[in-house]
Amino acid sequence: MGGKNSKAAIAHSTTGATASTAASSTAMLRREPMAENYLVIWVDGNIDMANEDCKNTMEQLRAVVNQVNTCKTAEQCIQQLMDNQEEISFVISSGALGQHLIPDIHDMAKLNGIFIFCGNKQRHQVWAKNWTKTKGVDTSIKNICEKLATAIKQCNQDHMS
Structure with a gap:
């Protein structure tokens, strides 16, 4: 029992x-918008929600923001961003996809920030630093969640002023 x-x-x-x-x-x-006003799109060709690491990552992301969508291709991510008319969006991308995805999404109005979740931080920082909406490159989902929470807090403050 x-x-x-x-x-x-x-x-x-x-x-x-x-x-x-x-x-x-x-x-x-x-006065602050609630976390429901934000969308996180996690894009990685290796996402498998049957995998415990993926489940854990999703759980940690949902502790920061209610709506987390997953996709496996850059095209799916772009479509989700284009379909989004309401929420301020953040993208968490693998390093491999991010390098090709960011040029296509960087100027989207509802996209506030991009985080690179990768296995080789130094390699991906080299190209990611050239994009102003890149809020971080990290190997730890905990660190990304902390940066995401900070970015959401900043959005809330910006909307109050």
Whole structure:
């Protein structure tokens, strides 16, 4: 009776506490747009939601923003950005796709920032630094989530002024 259900209850409880804290913080700052006003598109040819690493990455991203879409090709990402009329968007791309994707999406009005999630930070920083909407190149999803949260906070402040 204990093992599996207890773990699920703990995970649900922890998630609920995080969501509750986030909701309380947002309620106190009513002037700020909520995280629902943002879209993250995670584009990587290797995304497999049956994979535990991908599930973990998605969980961490959803702790920052409610709407996270995935796609495996640059074309799918471009289409999602073009279809988006409402939300401010952020793209998290693999290094390999990002190098070819960024020139096609950089000037899109609703796109606020691009993050490169890769295995070789030094290699991808070389080309990524040439694009002003690139907010970071990192090998850690935790670091990307921190930078994403900072970028969203900045967007909220910009909309208040």
